[in-house]
Amino acid sequence: MKKFITLIVIAVLAIILVRSFVDFYSELLWYRSMNYEETFWTIYTTEYVVGFVYFIVFWVIIGLNVWIASRIQPAFSAAMGSMFQQQIRALTKPAKLIFFGILLFISYVMSAGPATNWMRVLQFLHSEKFGEVDAVFSKDVGFYVYELSFYQSTINWLFALVVISILTTGAVYIFKGSILMQPQGFDFGAVAKRHLMILISLIFALYVFDYHFASFDVLYNDNGIVVGASYTDVNALLVGYKIMMAVALIAMGLALAGAFRGVWKLCFGAVALQIIAAIILLKAYPAIIQKLVVTPNMLEKEKPYILENIKQTRRAYELDQIEERDFNYALNLTSGDIAANDLTIKNVTLWDYRPLRDAYSQLQEIRPYYNFSDIDVDRYRINNEYRQVMLAARELNLAKTGGNDNWINKTFIYTHGHGIVMSPVNVVTQEGQPEFFIKNIPPDVHADIKLDRPEIYFGEQQSIDDYVIIKTSKEEFDYPLGEANQWTFYKENAGVDIGSFGRKILFAIRFNKFNILLNDYIQSQSKVIYYRNIRDRVSKIAPFIRYDHDPYMVVADGRLYWIFDGFTKTDKYPYATMSYESARDNFGYRDQFNYIRNSVKVVIDAYNGQTTFYSFNPESDPLIRVYGKIFPGVFKPITDMPENLKSHLRYPQDLFDIQSRHYETYHIEDVNVFFNKEDIWHIPFEIYGSEEQLMESYYTIMRLPGEKKEEFILMIPYTPRDKTNMIAWMCVRNDGENYGKRIVYRFPKTELVYGPMQVEARIAQTPDISEKLSLWNQQGTNVTRGNLLVIPINNSLIYIEPLYLQSQQSKLPELKKVIVAYSNYIYMEDNLEIGLNKIFGGLSDLKIGMIETANLQTAVEGKNIPGDILKVIKSLSRSAMDNYNNAQDALKKGNWAKYGEELEKLRKDLERLVKESGGM
Numbered sequence: 001m002k003k004f005i006t007l008i009v010i011a012v013l014a015i016i017l018v019r020s021f022v023d024f025y026s027e028l029l030w031y032r033s034m035n036y037e038e039t040f041w042t043i044y045t046t047e048y049v050v051g052f053v054y055f056i057v058f059w060v061i062i063g064l065n066v067w068i069a070s071r072i073q074p075a076f077s078a079a080m081g082s083m084f085q086q087q088i089r090a091l092t093k094p095a096k097l098i099f100f101g102i103l104l105f106i107s108y109v110m111s112a113g114p115a116t117n118w119m120r121v122l123q124f125l126h127s128e129k130f131g132e133v134d135a136v137f138s139k140d141v142g143f144y145v146y147e148l149s150f151y152q153s154t155i156n157w158l159f160a161l162v163v164i165s166i167l168t169t170g171a172v173y174i175f176k177g178s179i180l181m182q183p184q185g186f187d188f189g190a191v192a193k194r195h196l197m198i199l200i201s202l203i204f205a206l207y208v209f210d211y212h213f214a215s216f217d218v219l220y221n222d223n224g225i226v227v228g229a230s231y232t233d234v235n236a237l238l239v240g241y242k243i244m245m246a247v248a249l250i251a252m253g254l255a256l257a258g259a260f261r262g263v264w265k266l267c268f269g270a271v272a273l274q275i276i277a278a279i280i281l282l283k284a285y286p287a288i289i290q291k292l293v294v295t296p297n298m299l300e301k302e303k304p305y306i307l308e309n310i311k312q313t314r315r316a317y318e319l320d321q322i323e324e325r326d327f328n329y330a331l332n333l334t335s336g337d338i339a340a341n342d343l344t345i346k347n348v349t350l351w352d353y354r355p356l357r358d359a360y361s362q363l364q365e366i367r368p369y370y371n372f373s374d375i376d377v378d379r380y381r382i383n384n385e386y387r388q389v390m391l392a393a394r395e396l397n398l399a400k401t402g403g404n405d406n407w408i409n410k411t412f413i414y415t416h417g418h419g420i421v422m423s424p425v426n427v428v429t430q431e432g433q434p435e436f437f438i439k440n441i442p443p444d445v446h447a448d449i450k451l452d453r454p455e456i457y458f459g460e461q462q463s464i465d466d467y468v469i470i471k472t473s474k475e476e477f478d479y480p481l482g483e484a485n486q487w488t489f490y491k492e493n494a495g496v497d498i499g500s501f502g503r504k505i506l507f508a509i510r511f512n513k514f515n516i517l518l519n520d521y522i523q524s525q526s527k528v529i530y531y532r533n534i535r536d537r538v539s540k541i542a543p544f545i546r547y548d549h550d551p552y553m554v555v556a557d558g559r560l561y562w563i564f565d566g567f568t569k570t571d572k573y574p575y576a577t578m579s580y581e582s583a584r585d586n587f588g589y590r591d592q593f594n595y596i597r598n599s600v601k602v603v604i605d606a607y608n609g610q611t612t613f614y615s616f617n618p619e620s621d622p623l624i625r626v627y628g629k630i631f632p633g634v635f636k637p638i639t640d641m642p643e644n645l646k647s648h649l650r651y652p653q654d655l656f657d658i659q660s661r662h663y664e665t666y667h668i669e670d671v672n673v674f675f676n677k678e679d680i681w682h683i684p685f686e687i688y689g690s691e692e693q694l695m696e697s698y699y700t701i702m703r704l705p706g707e708k709k710e711e712f713i714l715m716i717p718y719t720p721r722d723k724t725n726m727i728a729w730m731c732v733r734n735d736g737e738n739y740g741k742r743i744v745y746r747f748p749k750t751e752l753v754y755g756p757m758q759v760e761a762r763i764a765q766t767p768d769i770s771e772k773l774s775l776w777n778q779q780g781t782n783v784t785r786g787n788l789l790v791i792p793i794n795n796s797l798i799y800i801e802p803l804y805l806q807s808q809q810s811k812l813p814e815l816k817k818v819i820v821a822y823s824n825y826i827y828m829e830d831n832l833e834i835g836l837n838k839i840f841g842g843l844s845d846l847k848i849g850m851i852e853t854a855n856l857q858t859a860v861e862g863k864n865i866p867g868d869i870l871k872v873i874k875s876l877s878r879s880a881m882d883n884y885n886n887a888q889d890a891l892k893k894g895n896w897a898k899y900g901e902e903l904e905k906l907r908k909d910l911e912r913l914v915k916e917s918g919g920m
Helices: 002-033 037-071 083-090 092-116 118-125 141-176 190-220 231-261 264-316 335-340 342-346 353-364 407-413 501-510 534-541 622-630 653-666 671-676 756-765 767-778 832-840 867-893 896-917
Strands: 179-182 185-188 323-326 376-382 385-393 420-424 451-453 468-470 476-481 484-488 527-529 552-556 558-570 579-584 590-593 595-605 611-615 635-637 685-688 691-694 698-702 711-720 728-733 742-746 781-785 789-793 796-807 814-822 825-829 858-860 863-865
Touching (some): 002 037, 002 501, 037 092, 037 118, 037 141, 037 190, 092 141, 118 141, 118 622, 141 622, 264 653, 335 342, 335 832, 342 698, 353 420, 353 796, 376 552, 385 552, 407 468, 420 552, 534 558, 558 653, 579 653, 595 653, 622 635, 653 711, 685 756, 685 781, 698 789, 711 756, 756 767, 767 825, 796 832, 814 832, 825 832
Parallel strands (some): 323 742, 451 558
Antiparallel strands (some): 179 185, 376 385, 385 420, 468 527, 476 484, 579 590, 685 691, 698 711, 728 742, 781 796, 814 825
């Protein structure tokens, strides 16, 4: 039986070791294939070294105390003590083994926590100054960000170490008979008593340091008017902490005196002294000061601390770099002003991303196994015109294959998505559907955008986290083609070698798929791709960076790239107000922070998975500079980013939303106004669908007041607290040298400027509009009111809201009406052009609204093709493709006569195509 148990234990240990090696080595291979092997070793060696050091320290301290206790002769005879204690003594050898095993387990647990916080150790070792000091302790901010949490976590760990030492040492003394367990309590031998009281004195010694470092936490207190140390904290609580340090020293002395005199009363007195002093000094005294001194003179006492909170919060979120300008509001727009701002009007986002996603899904997913997970917004220069577009990646979703997601299909055949869909934000067909710049499979490009590599092996889909094996003898499915399919082989270098038998064993164990060992498709040059989900990918390489919720797709140089915004964050910036995010961070914790910078831009090639991190404005962010020292070579300077990608960088919406929320309050710099909350702003509400919701910030192309040309911006309006009129709007610029510059335009306080909900109310109160909305709803049509857009033009505002109709039997929304409001005018028309004409007149030449597909002009090699010729070219192209496919089918069947006929038809189509295109 003993041999059998031994074999079982050995087998379990072997499985654990093999699995650990497989995970470790396959991770190393992945980092190596990504050219981030040094990052791997930095992370893993730090984690294991930190864990090992803490394990050894814990084991040595516990072992030393246990060894001392075990060497002491029993103070009581074996016949004394409770029956339980006598039974324990009878189990000498088994008890030792069990005790030893428990200590090993506790040592591992005590080392695991510090090991998982390896970044805290690295930041401590590589810390640098922020160049800013706090107002209370005059310490550099770097101390709080990099060092304070390390000291505090170390003290907490030492507390646990001492407490466990007391428990284990006491257990040994009980086992050895130096502590007697009696029904009425414990009897302690002299040596055991002295030993345990010395350990207890160490707890009081640790409290000296604990109170010292806890005093710095007053800079994050949020129990006052604002976050940060208040009058009571500085003048009462900090005094209490200093006195408590002295009290802890006295308590330590009492405990040591009790140890050498063998008197427990002194030790109990030390504990009582500590508790009573803490209640008086850290609770009662600050409460008295708050009630008697601060509350009657709140503003006078708290003014310098409120000012410090304003200053540091503005600095932590870069609100101090926002430029404020006056918006001299006037209702004097003319048709000439509209025409002069035609590019702004042509880029009004009539297509809300939510109904557009449904439209994309219905019109362009093509097959059940394709999926659009998200709609992105960007800008491109198309046909020599600056255009805002919506686009989405057509990714593979094997969960929708209808039962065809077997291992062969998932691993070798269905390996990638294909292409993107792109449409202008403002163009609508007669049927109320989006007009496409890029559509279909393979990509049908109706713009001067090159797309040569449309395959998507790396994307946002959660289902894409599975592995695939490429460069095998089995062709991969590329895209559907008529009744057949187009097949392909992977053509670049990505993934980890899996061709050898050893690698097959490795990955068979990693993925728990022993089919890998038996499969005949895998060849010597085959590779396995894993971590294909781009969020998983970037988090593996740089888990210490927080990432934007919305990576976006970019077309550049004929390839598809994902761009990810990365943030550096900390919750240790003194006096700054905290932000709380509902999403979890890379380590699974709720994200809270009071400092943030968008210091990282990540580019991922959608075909080969190459992932490049760029450091953005490191001079303004000490955090990214420290990460750069810890991981040299990971972050390239932003100047190394290709220009064709740099032109698509955009200010992250997540960061803008955080800043705009804080600016609701922290635009106020006057302490008196801040204290009285006289000028609080709010982000307004709007109607989406039929429900009221908080307005979302939105990207648009427009010409800012006083600027010479249109640019890509992100903006949000503001209303006063508890009011619905507009008081200001914030924007951030995204183009060129103006990237990241934020501006707030303030409206005159003497003018009424309609806010979004006021416009929504006026829309609902307009008889012609409300009657039609009611009628459509009664007829079984779902009416969706899109997001309300506030469009500044010169010194005026135009409000635009698209309407989408959708039958109850269909999931395809159609953009059928556009509501335009200006001053006291509100019109609901078939398109934006008609609505603007109703208000301003004279805009018949401004092609901005709903237009027929046939009227679109498509650029090919820089030339514009009239719509009627384009129709013929499209028809001939489709016919030529059909004839080619028919010829291929005939060839496969050996029908040479049919093959010749189809080739002849193909030749005629090509001749006509050349003729109709005029040799373009």
